[in-house]
Amino acid sequence: MSVFIDLHMHSRFSRACSGDINLQNLESHARMKGIDVLATGDITHPTWVKELKSLDERDGLLVSKTGFHFFLSGEVSNIYQQDGQSRRVHNLVLVRNFEILDAMNSELEKYGKLSSDGRPILKMSSSQLIEALKNIDRTIEVIPAHIWTPWFSVFGSKSGFDSIKDCFQDMAKHIFALENGLSADPQICSLISGLDKYSIVSFSDSHSHWPLRIGREATNIESDFSFEGIVGAMKGKNINNTVEFYPQEGKYHYDGHRNCRFSSHPSKTPKDGKCPRCGGALTLGVLNRILELADRETPVTTQRALHAIPLQEIISFAFNSGPHGKAVWEEYEKAIHAFGSEFNVLFNAGEEELKDVLEKRVHKALMSVRNGDVSITPGYDGEYGKLSVGGQVRR
Template sequence: MRIIADLHLHSRFSRSCSKDLTISNIAKACELKGINMVGTADALHPEWRKEIGELLELRDGAYYLKDGSSKTAFILSTEVACIYKRHDKVRRLHHVLYFPDLEAVDKTITALNERGRNLRSDGRPILGMDSEDLLKMLLEIDERILLVPAHAWTPWFAIFGSKSGFDSIEECFGDYSKYIYAIETGLSSDPVMNWRISALDNVFLISNSDAHSCNNLGREANVFEMEKPSYDEFRRILIEHDLSKFLETIEFFPEEGKYHADGCAGCKFWCEPEKSKKLAGRCPKCGKLLTIGVLSRVSDLADRDPNPTKPISAVPFRHVVPLKELIADSFGKRPQAKAVILEYERMVSLAGEFAILLDMAEKELLELTSPEIATGILRMRTGNVCVRPGYDGIYGEIHVYADEDRSKQVGLF
């Protein structure tokens, strides 16, 4: 069966995350979106770990709600922050960890407690540990544990981040690089951008939502072919680089991410990499250093030209815009507007969000919703969108309608 998997999100115990992130709410949201397999997030946090143990049980390869109220499969996961010095520079990296079972989670908690790490203050714990040492420790605990560098290109907290990271997987993980089977592209980069770096041809580029609220679940995801949701099969696909079972990834338009272009949020100024080089990396309005975005950083490390052909070892992908944003765009309203939420809820109660965004034929879309929303979905599928890129922590904007389209559709609902 086709398994849509979102494997990086947070619980309500992570800093600046919504209180709605309970296990049962996550399971419910996954059903509405059409996500089959989801990370538990935050598995090393003592209180959340306790809830996981109380509410979920291991059944046939994945964890499920004991009360049987949802078909959503959970994989034990967490994000950790590693902040440490290497080669005289401070490194700040986020990694996503995956565990085969609760025993491996508990052994990891014990090992980190013994090293005096504080797991209680944040669902995404800060470990003052070198990434290579962390991976070594995890593999000694259980060789089935996986580590995937998170949102690999974001400036502040990532393996290739302009302010925080390294120039290669080898520089970061040394002898343990061979255990890095995948990196997460993050919202601000997509596979085509990553294909410019030939050194990444032998790792999978995975995509997850990094959701801080149920609403954002599945904004990026991975699509696998599996008999059933399964940790072991997920691990096998990564380790064996099994292209026949990793069907595709679902991606944001990378311009929509918060760190795509270079810019200065205070001055609402953004620019492309060439321009910021001409400006010597300084904001022309306030003179401060620009935050160098993902596009610049990828160009700096690239050994291939922009828009390279797809490497044979790469997984196909599709760009999507969250359905709520498409509805909002067709109404000319914000995604939080009442009318938008009502139409969204009506639509996803009839078909899962991913079925609507990815699968439904034009005729079915027209039966489900208005011609304008259906048109928006079709335009998204063909990449017929207008873009204002994100920069310096400000999300980009993607529009499927120009203002003149919208003025034609009064009194629809």
């Protein structure tokens, strides 16, 4: 069956995360979104793990009392020296049960303080990480996280590598999927033939429990509700499609310097990598790195991407207000009540049925999004891209 998964999440124990992230909130909002299997996030954090143990284990997943499926996955930050350079790479770790998880955490404790952050810093290389995990249990899997972000990723301009092999060395054979991150999509990733053999997946990396963030990127696979099924689908490239941000909307699509409000397409970026306004270093973005490593002119992937804007955003455009207001939430709930989930509203519901339920201006904005009548000033250096929907900018 077709299943929407979001395997990159954070709990309230990660830095800069909402204090209200608990299992009840995650489940109810993931259901509203249309996510079938949600990452627990932060599986290395002792207090969060204690809380997760209230869930039942079944077929390598966790199940709530009301039958919702969670997936034991968390992010770690590998910080180390390799080839004379300092490296910072974020990796997602996937685990099938608490017994293996407990064994893993007692090992990882040797490399960093697991209780200090839901996404702990580990003083070990990415290849050492995989080696250590495979020694504990061969079913533990690693997916490199948001592979293009400048500061903390396998290909990042600041501290990354030029290939999966350079980063993971003889452990590279265990890599089967790559998380493309908000500023990229499977299409642009396919400009690089070296990535052809990997499943390109998308997850939210959400720091909040609201449906505005959970599942903002997600992956639709053919699988049953089991660890093996889900991992197997990614290993077999059995991906139906991914839900994607418009890459320009991500925080690091273009090059730039945020303080000076300077941004540029890589083709226009000064060759010395310096900000023309202040002379400081520019942050080279995702598109820059992709074009640097690209060996194709045009994308070749057959993997489908559904470019989406969260429904709360769309409503807030129609209302010309922020996405967190009460009126926006009421309209959102009404839509979910009528169609079952946000993904149904965004992708499946018929235009006429939608007309019966949604406010006229919301219906119009949603149709603009469906028809691709969206334009975006690209994001850069930590600044999200600026959206306009149907020619309208939000105040």
